[in-house]
Amino acid sequence: MKRTLLALAALVSMATPALADVPSSLETDTSGTLPEGLTFEDVTGVAGATPPKGAKHEVLRVMRWEERDGPRFAVFATVGKVGRKDDTKYESRVLYVTTFSESAQTFTQIRAIKEVSSPCELDLEARFIASSIRLTDLDDDGVGELTFAYVTGCGGDVSPTTLKLLMLEGDDKYALRGVTEVDPGTGTYEGGIYKPDFKKAPKAFLAYAKKVWDEIKRQ
Numbered sequence: 484m485k486r487t488l489l490a491l492a493a494l495v496s497m498a499t500p501a502l503a504d505v506p507s508s509l510e511t512d513t514s515g516t517l518p519e520g521l522t523f524e525d526v527t528g529v530a531g532a533t534p535p536k537g538a539k540h541e542v543l544r545v546m547r548w549e550e551r552d553g554p555r556f557a558v559f560a561t562v563g564k565v566g567r568k569d570d571t572k573y574e575s576r577v578l579y580v581t582t583f584s585e586s587a588q589t590f591t592q593i594r595a596i597k598e599v600s601s602p603c604e605l606d607l608e609a610r611f612i613a614s615s616i617r618l619t620d621l622d623d624d625g626v627g628e629l630t631f632a633y634v635t636g637c638g639g640d641v642s643p644t645t646l647k648l649l650m651l652e653g654d655d656k657y658a659l660r661g662v663t664e665v666d667p668g669t670g671t672y673e674g675g676i677y678k679p680d681f682k683k684a685p686k687a688f689l690a691y692a693k694k695v696w697d698e699i700k701r702q
């Protein structure tokens with residue numbers, strides 16, 4: 484299995500407070516290979532290693548890091564489907580992010596995120612923004628915060644589309660929910676707004692999420 488140290492972790496550590504035990508151990512893997520002992524069904528709830536006709540199962544990224552209580556994994560995956568009704572082609576996709584703790588190759592699910600995009604006959608957009616995926620320990624408690632964002636939408640025109648940025652720390656979830664910022668051709672940007680859901684989060688979490696949002700809102 485090919486694993487490379489995420490250079491991003493070093494950049495993040497310069498811009499944020501101490502990262503406790505997290506960043507030096509962060510590894511990320513985009514080979515599509517799950518660690519031994521973890522199945523696609525564990526990640527997505529979708530059975531079978533072999534997708535049915537018209538479906539595509541993909542593991543996009545596996546991340547591993549050390550927390551104060553041991554190793555943690557996050558798996559980014561998608562299940563896509565293409566179907567036809569009469570002469571119309573429909574595409575749907577589900578995005579998954581599932582986090583696990585691991586002990587002696589036994590994985591225990593911590594948190595599962597599932598975003599369903601219904602069948603779309605136009606241009607389906609349902610994708611993670613790679614540059615949004617970060618790991619921090621902003622409150623220095625030895626528990627990593629995993630930040631990631633994704634866009635979803637069904638359309639053919641240039642207009643703001645749904646953008647969500649999530650931050651997971653253990654089994655806690657915080658979110659900015661809004662839309663992308665685009666220039667529909669008028670020379671003026673539209674959208675880019677969000678509603679924060681960071682109740683009970685340490686203050687630094689929302690500030691960091693806003694910073695990431697500003698960096699990725701046009702993607």
Ligand SMILES: [Ca+2]
Binds near residue numbers: 623
């Ligand atoms: Ca933390």
